[in-house]
Amino acid sequence: xxxxxxxxxxxxxxxxxxxxxxxxxxxxxxxxxxxxxxxxxxxxxxxxxxxxxxxxxxxxxxxxxxxxxxxxxxxxxxxxxxxxxxxxxxxxxxxxxxxxxxxxxxxxxxxxxxxxxxxxxxxxxxxxxxxxxxxxxxxxxxxxxxxxxxxxxxxxxxxxxxxxxxxxxxxxxxxxxxxxxxxxxxxxxxxxxxxxxxxxxxxxxxxxxxxxxxxxxxxxxxxxxxxxxxxxxxxxxxxxxxxxxxxxxxxxxxxxxxxxxxxxxxxxxxxxxxxxxxxxxxxxxxxxxxxxxxxxxxxxxxxxxxxxxxxxxxxxxxxxxxxxxxxxxxxxxxxxxxxxxxxxxxxxxxxxxxxxxxxxxxxxxxxxxxxxxxxxxxxxxxxxxxxxxxxxxxxxxxxxxxxxxxxxxxxxxxxxxxxxxxxxxxxxxxxxxxxxxxxxxxxxxxxxxxxxxxxxxxxxxxxxxxxxxx
Amino acid sequence: xxxxxxxxxxxxxxxxxxxxxxxxxxxxxxxxxxxxxxxxxxxxxxxxxxxxxxxxxxxxxxxxxxxxxxxxxxxxxxxxxxxxxxxxxxxxxxxxxxxxxxxxxxxxxxxxxxxxxxxxxxxxxxxxxxxxxxxxxxxxxxxxxxxxxxxxxxxxxxxxxxxxxxxxxxxxxxxxxxxxxxxxxxxxxxxxxxxxxxxxxxxxxxxxxxxxxxxxxxxxxxxxxxxxxxxxxxxxxxxxxxxxxxxxxxxxxxxxxxxxxxxxxxxxxxxxxxxxxxxxxxxxxxxxxxxxxxxxxxxxxxxxxxxxxxxxxxxxxxxxxxxxxxxxxxxxxxxxxxxxxxxxxxxxxxxxxxxxxxxxxxxxxxxxxxxxxxxxxxxxxxxxxxxxxxxxxxxxxxxxxxxxxxxxxxxxxxxxxxxxxxxxxxxxxxxxxxxxxxxxxxxxxxxxxxxxxxxxxxxxxxxxxxxxxx
Numbered sequence: 001x002x003x004x005x006x007x008x009x010x011x012x013x014x015x016x017x018x019x020x021x022x023x024x025x026x027x028x029x030x031x032x033x034x035x036x037x038x039x040x041x042x043x044x045x046x047x048x049x050x051x052x053x054x055x056x057x058x059x060x061x062x063x064x065x066x067x068x069x070x071x072x073x074x075x076x077x078x079x080x081x082x083x084x085x086x087x088x089x090x091x092x093x094x095x096x097x098x099x100x101x102x103x104x105x106x107x108x109x110x111x112x113x114x115x116x117x118x119x120x121x122x123x124x125x126x127x128x129x130x131x132x133x134x135x136x137x138x139x140x141x142x143x144x145x146x147x148x149x150x151x152x153x154x155x156x157x158x159x160x161x162x163x164x165x166x167x168x169x170x171x172x173x174x175x176x177x178x179x180x181x182x183x184x185x186x187x188x189x190x191x192x193x194x195x196x197x198x199x200x201x202x203x204x205x206x207x208x209x210x211x212x213x214x215x216x217x218x219x220x221x222x223x224x225x226x227x228x229x230x231x232x233x234x235x236x237x238x239x240x241x242x243x244x245x246x247x248x249x250x251x252x253x254x255x256x257x258x259x260x261x262x263x264x265x266x267x268x269x270x271x272x273x274x275x276x277x278x279x280x281x282x283x284x285x286x287x288x289x290x291x292x293x294x295x296x297x298x299x300x301x302x303x304x305x306x307x308x309x310x311x312x313x314x315x316x317x318x319x320x321x322x323x324x325x326x327x328x329x330x331x332x333x334x335x336x337x338x339x340x341x342x343x344x345x346x347x348x349x350x351x352x353x354x355x356x357x358x359x360x361x362x363x364x365x366x367x368x369x370x371x372x373x374x375x376x377x378x379x380x381x382x383x384x385x386x387x388x389x390x391x392x393x394x395x396x397x398x399x400x401x402x403x404x405x406x407x408x409x410x411x412x413x414x415x416x417x418x419x420x421x422x423x424x425x426x427x428x429x430x431x432x433x434x435x436x437x438x439x440x441x442x443x444x445x446x447x448x449x450x451x452x453x454x455x456x457x458x459x460x461x462x463x464x465x466x467x468x469x470x
Numbered sequence: 471x472x473x474x475x476x477x478x479x480x481x482x483x484x485x486x487x488x489x490x491x492x493x494x495x496x497x498x499x500x501x502x503x504x505x506x507x508x509x510x511x512x513x514x515x516x517x518x519x520x521x522x523x524x525x526x527x528x529x530x531x532x533x534x535x536x537x538x539x540x541x542x543x544x545x546x547x548x549x550x551x552x553x554x555x556x557x558x559x560x561x562x563x564x565x566x567x568x569x570x571x572x573x574x575x576x577x578x579x580x581x582x583x584x585x586x587x588x589x590x591x592x593x594x595x596x597x598x599x600x601x602x603x604x605x606x607x608x609x610x611x612x613x614x615x616x617x618x619x620x621x622x623x624x625x626x627x628x629x630x631x632x633x634x635x636x637x638x639x640x641x642x643x644x645x646x647x648x649x650x651x652x653x654x655x656x657x658x659x660x661x662x663x664x665x666x667x668x669x670x671x672x673x674x675x676x677x678x679x680x681x682x683x684x685x686x687x688x689x690x691x692x693x694x695x696x697x698x699x700x701x702x703x704x705x706x707x708x709x710x711x712x713x714x715x716x717x718x719x720x721x722x723x724x725x726x727x728x729x730x731x732x733x734x735x736x737x738x739x740x741x742x743x744x745x746x747x748x749x750x751x752x753x754x755x756x757x758x759x760x761x762x763x764x765x766x767x768x769x770x771x772x773x774x775x776x777x778x779x780x781x782x783x784x785x786x787x788x789x790x791x792x793x794x795x796x797x798x799x800x801x802x803x804x805x806x807x808x809x810x811x812x813x814x815x816x817x818x819x820x821x822x823x824x825x826x827x828x829x830x831x832x833x834x835x836x837x838x839x840x841x842x843x844x845x846x847x848x849x850x851x852x853x854x855x856x857x858x859x860x861x862x863x864x865x866x867x868x869x870x871x872x873x874x875x876x877x878x879x880x881x882x883x884x885x886x887x888x889x890x891x892x893x894x895x896x897x898x899x900x901x902x903x904x905x906x907x908x909x910x911x912x913x914x915x916x917x918x919x920x921x922x923x924x925x926x927x928x929x930x931x932x933x934x935x936x937x938x939x940x
Contacts, residue, residue, distance in 0.1 A: 003834035004557060004764060004827055004919040008497035011558050015493050018562045019485035022569040027478035040577065040799025043585035051593040055828035060559075063825070064566060067818065070582035071570045081579070083812075086571030087474060088481050089530075092488045095565040096534060098766035098819070099492040100541045101556030107510065109551070112540035115513035123521040139609050140812035150658055168638060168660075181811060184786050188620055188809060190638075190660020290812065294474060296568035298814040316654050329510025339658060341651060342553075342610035342760065344767040348537065349568070355533070357474055358525035364473035424578075449474040 010058075015095075017061055025068055026088055029450075032073045033427030043070055072430070076455040079444035080432040082236060082264045082396070087294040087449060090353035094296065097345040104343040106333035108325070114332060117347035120354070124287060125303055127270045127359065128262075130280045134310070135303035136338050137289075137346045141263030142181035144286035144302035145230070147313070147339055149185045151284060151304060152228035152257035154313040171219050173197050174230035175207035177237055179261055182230050191227070204391050205240035205436070207231065209247060216254050228257035233276060233285075234265020237434040237443070239394030241265060244278025260285045263300065264447075265394050267292040270359070271366040275393065283309075289350055292366060294449045299346050302338075310337035369395045369446045372456045376444060379460055385467070386460065389441050398434055398441035401467045413440035415470060422466035429455075429462045480528075485565075487531055495538055496558055499920075502543045503897030513540055542900070546925040549914035550902040552706060552734045552866070557764040557919060560823035564766065567815040574813040576803035578795070584802060587817035590824070594757060595773055597740045597829065598732075600750045604780070605773035606808050607759075607816045611733030612651035614756035614772035615700075617783070617809055619655045621754060621774065622698035622727035624783040641689050643667045644700035645677035647707055649731055652700050661697070674861050675710035675906070677701065679717060686724050698727035703746060703755075704735020707904040707913070709864030711735060714748025730755045733770065734917075735864050737762040740829070741836040745863065753779075759820055762836060764919045769816050772808075780807035839865045839916045842926045846914060849930055855937070856930065859911050868904055868911035871937045883910035885940060892936035899925075899932045 046066050072078075074085050102110030104117060117137055125133040138144045149172065157170055170191055174182050176198040186196040197219070199211045216226050229251050231242040244260065251258040260266065260282040267287055269276035279285060283305055290299040304310055315336040325331040335341045354362070373395035380386045380399045389398040400416045407415070417440055420433055434441045444459050516536050542548075544555050572580030574587060587607055595603040608614045619642065627640055640661055644652050646668040656666040667689070669681045686696050699721050701712040714730065721728040730736065730752040737757055739746035749755060757771040774780055785806040795801040805811045824832070843865035850856045850869045859868040870886045877885070887910055890903055904911045914929050 002838060002919050002922070003831045006558060008493060011496055012489070012493040014559060014562055015489035016486075018565055019482070019489045022566055023478060023482040023485050025569060026481055036581065038581050040581075040795075040797045043577070043581045044799055047582060047585040047589050048592075049589070051597070051824055052828050053830045055831055056825050058826075060822060060825040064822070067566070067582045067586070068570065070585075071572055072578075072580055074571055081573065081575075083573050083579075084571075086568065088476060088569060089484060091565060091568035091571075092484055094568040095488055095561060096492055096537070098556065098561035098564040099495060099558060100538065101544055101554075101561075101766045102541055103551065103553050103767055105551075107513070108542075110542055111506065111508050111510075111513045112517060112537045115517040115540075116537070119517050119519070122518075127521070139810060139814075142809065142811045143613075146809065153660075180786050184784065184809060187786070188783075189658065190623075288812075296571045296814075297573055297812055300812070313658075314654065316650050316657070325510075327510045329514055339612065339616065339654060340609060341612045342758075342767055342770075344609075352530060352534070354521055355526050355530040356528075358522050360523045361473045361525055368472060449472055452472070 014058065014061065021064060029073065029075045032075060034073050034075065034077050034430035035424055035427045036070050036072065038070045046070065076448060076450035076452055077429040077458060078448060079446060079459065080430045082291050082445050082447055084291045084294040085448040085450055086296045087353050089356045090349035091296050093349040093352040097348045100345065102345045104345055105335050105341060107330050110345065113345045113347065116351050120347045120350045121301065123354065124289070124301055128266055128276070128279055129269060129273060130285065130303055133285070133303040133305055134307045135301055136334050138300035138302050139298045140290065140300035141179065141261065141286050141288045142184070144263070144300045145181045145261055146185040146188060147302050148259040148284040148286060149189055149228060151309045151313045152259060153189055153191065155309045156227045156255070156257050158225060168192065169223065170225045170227040171195050171197055172228045172230065173199055173212055173215060173226070175199050175201050175232060175242060177201050177205050177235040177240060178230055178232060179236050179263065182261065201240070205235055205238045207242040207247065209243055209250060212247065213250055226254055226256050228259055230259045230261055233260050233262035233279060234394050236264055237396065237436060238390035238398055239265060239392065239396040241275060241393060244281060248278055248281035258282045262286055263288040264291055268366050268370070268394060271363045272370065292447050293350065293362060294365070294447070295350055295353065299350060307337055314338055365449045369448065369451070372451055372453065373397055373446050375453065376456045376459060383460065385464065389436050389439055395446040397444045398436060400439065400441055401463055403467070403470065409439055416440045416442055418470065419463060419466045422469065423462050426462060426466065429459050431459070484528065484531065491534060499543065499545045502545060504543050504545065504547050504900035505894055505897045506540050506542065508540045516540065546918060546920035546922050547899040547928060548918060549916060549929065550900045552761050552915050552917055554761045554764040555918040555920055556766045557823050559826045560819035561766050563819040563822040567818045570815065572815045574815055575805050575811060577800050580815065583815045583817065586821050590817045590820045591771060593824065594759070594771055598736055598746070598749055599739060599743060600755065600773055603755070603773040603775055604777045605771055606804050608770040608772050609768045610760065610770040611649065611731065611756050611758045612654070614733070614770045615651045615731055616655040616658060617772050618729040618754035618756060619659055619698060621779045621783045622729060623659055623661065625779045626697045626725070626727050628695065638662065639693065640695045640697040641665050641667055642698045642700065643669055643682055643685060643696070645669050645671050645702060645712060647671050647675050647705040647710060648700055648702060649706050649733065652731065671710070675705055675708045677712040677717065679713055679720060682717065683720055696724055696726050698729055700729045700731055703730050703732035703749060704864050706734055707866065707906060708860035708868055709735060709862065709866040711745060711863060714751060718748055718751035728752045732756055733758040734761055738836050738840070738864060741833045742840065762917050763820065763832060764835070764917070765820055765823065769820060777807055784808055835919045839918065839921070842921055842923065843867055843916050845923065846926045846929060853930065855934065859906050859909055865916040867914045868906060870909065870911055871933060873937070873940065879909055886910045886912055888940065889933060889936045892939065893932050896932060896936065899929050901929070
């Protein structure tokens with residue numbers, strides 16, 4: 001008998017216990033505080049213990065209650081970051097995914113898993129009007145953006161006189177509202193942060209195309225090589241959608257790679273396609289099903305028009321991993337188009353969740369989120385003590401409390417940071433923050449399939465209550 | 471009522487169904503074929519269907535049986551790749567992780583999750599003799615290696631005359647048996663594949679230190695800048711462990727960053743510390759708990775001596791994500807030390823699995839794997855028709871069938887590729903392949919907590935049976 005073996009009946013008892021724990025947790029979700037009554041000192045005390053030499057057996061599960069009681073809660077009053085609400089049918093698939101433990105490197109290593117990943121990627125591409133794009137699931141938008149820019153670099157960096165590719169004169173463009181992963185990617189790829197040109201945005205936080213053109217001209221004149229432009233389909237701060245058709249035209253005219261960072265917003269085009277016109281003009285596109293398809297973490301997606309570029313950037317096959325088949329399905333390997341080698345069966349949750357509920361229910365839920373955001377924005381705009389700080393095109397609502405119109409931005413920033421702290425401590429709603437042109441914003445983002453009108457209305461009530469104590 | 475809502479009782483029934491499905495699957499694991507009776511055409515037919523507009527409800531779970539029946543099976547006779555066997559207690563934790571859906575970016579976003587990740591990273595570091603190292607969990611060895619080399623580049627690339635960092639003259643060294651993720655990382659980082667110098671290995675597939683020194687001298691003389699050396703603690707092909715103390719001394723003398731790629735092997739130092747002497751001399755170190763701690767995918771780990779270098783490479787904090795606390799625990803954010811932003815609660819499975827079984831059981835299981843590999847290697851060495859192609863220091867066994875001693879390597883390569891194909895089709899054992907100095911190897915790797923002596927003995931029986939039909 002092997003040292004880690006566990007009898008089937010013992011596993012079954014543990015599985016029943018976990019099923020109970022999760023079902024009970026979900027049944028109490030709505031009544032829970034959005035942030036647990038805990039502290040750094042408390043989590044240190046509970047969880048910083050030495051590893052036991054001897055197994056605790058089923059007793060080890062007892063401490064899962066401490067985990068639950070010291071976790072942030074995603075009920076309908078969670079409006080933090082841009083983070084999907086964790087659709088629970090999808091969560092069930094994760095148990096099976098981990099038991100099957102398919103390594104989704106290649107068909108040979110996980111036949112059903114590879115086929116299902118292809119299927120869900122096709123579904124996502126079709127749902128947003130990009131049928132025919134290829135792609136794969138990723139750990140999230142950050143790694144999708146990184147891989148997209150790696151593809152752009154390989155596709156667009158000219159070979160220099162010694163036959164080597166040199167990206168050090170290459171320039172990547174993005175708006176000044178681009179996600180921090182763009183700057184991190186450009187640095188990681190060795191293009192150099194100085195070669196990321198941030199283009200100004202208009203009053204709606206959308207990239208200004210004429211400014212992009214100007215920057216390209218200036219860089220071309222200076223002997224630099226414009227490589228790629230990153231357009232936002234939903235900025236992380238305000239949900240602004242850059243003018244995709246205009247940017248695509250500039251990219252085409254100047255032979256730039258067009259990457260659309262749609263991690264926050266692009267999946268909302270299933271519900272509201274008109275505002276996303278131009279998604280299909282991109283060379284590559286990042287999506288995050290763990291945002292606006294409500295999937296549990298982690299589940300990002302990278303789409304691209306032409307897999308040749310993915311292969312150029314990522315195919316370095318090691319002998320041990322080479323497929324033994326000439327069949328195009330059986331010979332397929334994700335690691336030829338991705339920086340990942342070992343890959344979890346992320347597609348199972350998405351496949352099960354989408355089939356269980358059907359696409360229509362997801363489309364409806366996204367529309368409900370969009371409507372709830374408008375409801376919140378209107379209420380803020382109408383309130384004399386609150387100021388809406390950005391238009392609400394998707395579901396991110398940036399605002400602040402105005403104690404007094406004579407206050408400077410600096411004073412308001414300090415006050416609103418204090419309000420946020422108090423709101424979080426009160427535990428009734430969970431907000432996060434953003435900074436827009438020097439103004440500290442309270443930010444409520446609705447990518448939450450549990451949020452109701454009453455939940456949204458409690459945002460204003462809580463902010464006013466917290467502000468009242470100042 | 472929101473469109474995606476699901477009643478608590480409905481969730482409970484689905485959870486019970488998934489618990490049953492997984493328990494029944496595990497109970498039948500040993501009797502299953504290691505590769506399912508499927509084909510590319512079959513998986514296309516089963517899984518390439520359009521997405522349903524209307525939800526299928528609980529009926530959606532029926533197709534999970536097709537998923538199970540078209541998945542590779544990790545019973546005791548799975549010896550493919552270097553892939554852990556998916557400890558099932560850990561798998562249970564994944565259901566809770568997905569239901570809690572903590573985003574392990576920062577303490578504020580997942581208090582228990584961040585504390586537990588710190589704890590398991592400390593456990594891993596201590597277990598391999600690197601107490602005091604910092605780190606975080608990753609998607610696997612590939613991303614850990616990428617981040618380690620990004621840190622090396624930031625730490626070691628001199629600032630040039632214009633104040634910019636330029637890695638284009640930098641050189642990274644690794645043995646000619648290094649994992650393909652090293653070449654992929656060097657390319658991705660823009661260091662350039664031409665600047666990856668592969669150092670020859672000895673007859674045991676270990677990097678030859680004098681050759682490393684020679685290469686450094688040559689590159690220094692040519693005006694290049696030696697940046698980093700990657701040493702293997704278990705090469706993927708044969709499990710060779712490079713001479714770490716000698717390499718560390720050369721790295722120190724030449725101010726090179728020392729990264730140890732221990733994805734396959736380093737966790738085995740919990741059972742056999744002597745053969746891993748020198749791990750603690752590294753600047754950074756990759757581990758894969760989803761290999762030799764038998765965890766379900768994905769669960770890699772990057773350790774590093776000095777978090778300053780991780781912050782230099784990865785801290786680009788966006789305002790929206792900035793922690794609001796001055797408390798060192800509550801203010802901690804993984805994204806300041808990692809290229810990842812959104813992060814799954816990977817630590818929960820490892821924490822539960824280690825506590826359930828205790829470290830001693832893992833140590834014993836790794837020792838059992840090491841012993842089984844020796845048993846297989848001895849049997850191969852003693853068999854007149856089989857040839858062992860590399861020493862077995864860990865648990866990877868590379869060998870081939872020798873039909874006839876007059877055959878050329880080329881003939882033997884073709885024959886053994888055919889044997890592998892037949893072995894896989896027979897479905898009794900799952901092997902993979904490797905190439906060692908032009909020789910095609912059958913490769914059995916034991917990182918499997920279910921493998922018994924009888925399972926190992928079936929490897930030879932199956933290979934001989936498959937060869938008999940040639």
